Amino acid sequence: MAEETRILVVDDELVVIKSAERVLKSEGFQIEGALGGREAILKMEQGNYDLVFTDLKMPEVDGITLIRWIKKSRPNIGIVIITGYPSQETMKEAIELGIIDYVPKPFTPSVLLDVTKRAVQWAEGRKPAEEKGAEEFPPSMAAELDRVIREYRHRPGCLIPVLQRAQEIVGYLPPVVQKRIARGLNMPEAEVHSVVSFYSFFTMKPRGDHNVRVCLGTACYVRGIEGVLDKIKGKLKIDIGETTEDKKFSIEGVRCLGACGLAPVIMIDQETYGAMTPAKALSIISEYGGPAFSAAPSEEDIETVAKQEG
C-alpha cells in the first residue's frame, strides 16, 4: 500500500522536507517536496497525489490558503498539517476545513509514521469497496447511537460528547459511525473525521481488552521510547494501531501523555508507567496476563532484563 501512496510535503524549510522524505521513503512511500504553497499548487496541477503534508506559516501562499485550494480543486487529496505551535483559532479553522490530522514540529520518525499510516487509512477509506465492508454494525447499537445524537444535537459543542458516547456504545469509531453522527448532527463528515483523528482517545479501529498507549512525543523519543515500542511490538506481534488475535491487547501511538517528566512513558488502560525500559515494559504487560504471557520469559527477554539491570 505504501509504495502506491504519493505524498507531497510542503514547507518553506528544506530541512523539514528532507527529514520527512528520509523517514517516509524508507517505508516505501513516494515523496515529493514543494517549498511553498505556490509550488505545491503547480505540482498538484501537473500530477496526482494521495496526501499533502503542509506547513501553515509560509510566505505568499500560506497553509490555510493552500488547504482551501485543495478542498475546492482536489477534494480527494487528504491533508495533514505539519506545524510548530498553532493557535487554537488556526487549528479550529484547519479542522473545519477538513484536515485529517496534524504532526507537531519538530517531529519524531515514529509520530510522522503513525500519522502517515492513519492518513493512508483515511485515503483508503474513501474507496467505495472499503467503505462497503465497514457498513455493518448491530441495529441495537445504531438505535442507541441515534438516541444519543437526538439527546445532544441541540447542545453547543455536542460533537465530542457524542463521539465519546458513540465510542462507548460501538467500541470504536469506524467510518460508518462517523457518517451517521455527521448526518445526525448536520455537519460535514470531514469535520467529524478531523476531530476523531485529532484526539488520541478516539480510535477508528476496535481495541483489545487492554490498550497499551506508547508516547511517541519528543521527550519520550530522546529517552529511548523507540526501543520500548519495538520490544512491545515484538512481544505482542502487532504494530501500532493493531489488536492481537485473541483481542487482549492493542497498541496505540500517542504524541504526549502529559507526563514528560517521567519520560519515556507508556499507559495501559488508565495506568501511567514512567521511566520505561524495554524489560520493564515486558514485565508490566505480563502482569496484564493473557495466553501470550503465560509461558516462561524467552531467552531474549531474560537477556534484555539482564542488560537493563546490569
Ligand code: FES
Ligand atoms: S512526550 Fe512523552 S509524555 Fe510528553
